[in-house]
Amino acid sequence: MWYNTKATELLGIQYPILQGPFGGNLSTVELTAAVSNAGGLGGYGAYTMSPQEIFETDKQIKAATNKPYNLNLWVADHDIAKSGLTDEQFNKAKELFKPYFDEVGIPLPEKPAPFQSRFENQLEVILRVRPKVFSFMFGVLPADVLEQCRKLGIVTVGAATTLDEAIFLENSGVDMIIASGFEAGGHRPSFLASAESSVTGTFVLLQLIREKVKIPVIAAGGIANGKGVVAALALGAGAAQIGTAFLAVDESNALPVHKQMLFSDAAKYTTLCRAHTGRLGRGITSRIAKELSGKESDILPFPLQTTFMSPLRKAALDQQKWDMILFWGGQIAPILKHTKASELMHALITETTAYFDDLKME
Numbered sequence: 001m002w003y004n005t006k007a008t009e010l011l012g013i014q015y016p017i018l019q020g021p022f023g024g025n026l027s028t029v030e031l032t033a034a035v036s037n038a039g040g041l042g043g044y045g046a047y048t049m050s051p052q053e054i055f056e057t058d059k060q061i062k063a064a065t066n067k068p069y070n071l072n073l074w075v076a077d078h079d080i081a082k083s084g085l086t087d088e089q090f091n092k093a094k095e096l097f098k099p100y101f102d103e104v105g106i107p108l109p110e111k112p113a114p115f116q117s118r119f120e121n122q123l124e125v126i127l128r129v130r131p132k133v134f135s136f137m138f139g140v141l142p143a144d145v146l147e148q149c150r151k152l153g154i155v156t157v158g159a160a161t162t163l164d165e166a167i168f169l170e171n172s173g174v175d176m177i178i179a180s181g182f183e184a185g186g187h188r189p190s191f192l193a194s195a196e197s198s199v200t201g202t203f204v205l206l207q208l209i210r211e212k213v214k215i216p217v218i219a220a221g222g223i224a225n226g227k228g229v230v231a232a233l234a235l236g237a238g239a240a241q242i243g244t245a246f247l248a249v250d251e252s253n254a255l256p257v258h259k260q261m262l263f264s265d266a267a268k269y270t271t272l273c274r275a276h277t278g279r280l281g282r283g284i285t286s287r288i289a290k291e292l293s294g295k296e297s298d299i300l301p302f303p304l305q306t307t308f309m310s311p312l313r314k315a316a317l318d319q320q321k322w323d324m325i326l327f328w329g330g331q332i333a334p335i336l337k338h339t340k341a342s343e344l345m346h347a348l349i350t351e352t353t354a355y356f357d358d359l360k361m362e
Contacts, residue, residue, distance in 0.1 A: 104312060162193065185329045217238060224330075
């Protein structure tokens, strides 16, 4: 059957359909469990969470499903220079964004406090709770951590935006690779070169990686229905990871207005920009993204830019100034149809099955 792939075997799931693990408080236990219980692989993005929060959330997921699921972290969780954020950098950002803060009638924030990386402490919890799958972005795991994961029976999945990154990940010893195309919503998880130079489309990237890499590859970006899953499998993917379509369902923690935007005409227009978080990511085109294109040098490094923008985002939401907010979304959003995770999973499985059944009959 079409769903018997190396990826499903390794992941211990029935269907080669993965739900993208959303960071930034967009994941939920309910969504993760719904996808896993339907035979796919639910995912939970944990990079903003404290070790204790990860521990508690994992306990809740285990109570909601006895199937495999994926916890996701970011290896490089900040872009701040060792010297820290200078006053000059902060003043440039304040000058650039002052008109927007003025527009919503709030003062510019104070200089963000220094950021302390949490990755090592988060990693300890992952090894303790032992999810079936541990996926990670923005880098590679140390060899000793990969070895520990192997001993504990945790499947490791790294994200690549280029062929070089995929080869680097395979050589590091990961079990599987996500080929993340530039159509995808959310941050570009590039780590060997700038994100701006790592913008290959999903299906080209998938084919390049399949030519050079022996471990299973998961296609991510621009997939939201059965035809997308079929295309990914036909080009050699072991599974398809779907983000935007799952972000839009009731079970995700995206704001109601975010979900409305994903089903609106606005979803036809997406942009890769750094203005809202400091890292390059794709969302529905905002006025800020358009107006600040080319001024990236005055934007604060991730995640200080997110902290800096937080009061502006809150005020814009309160005042319903939707064009000032970044709503994450991929290029495929205009074809979204489903608002329930179970309905989306059912459609993905039946559409893919119908396509392969038709092939047999020809």
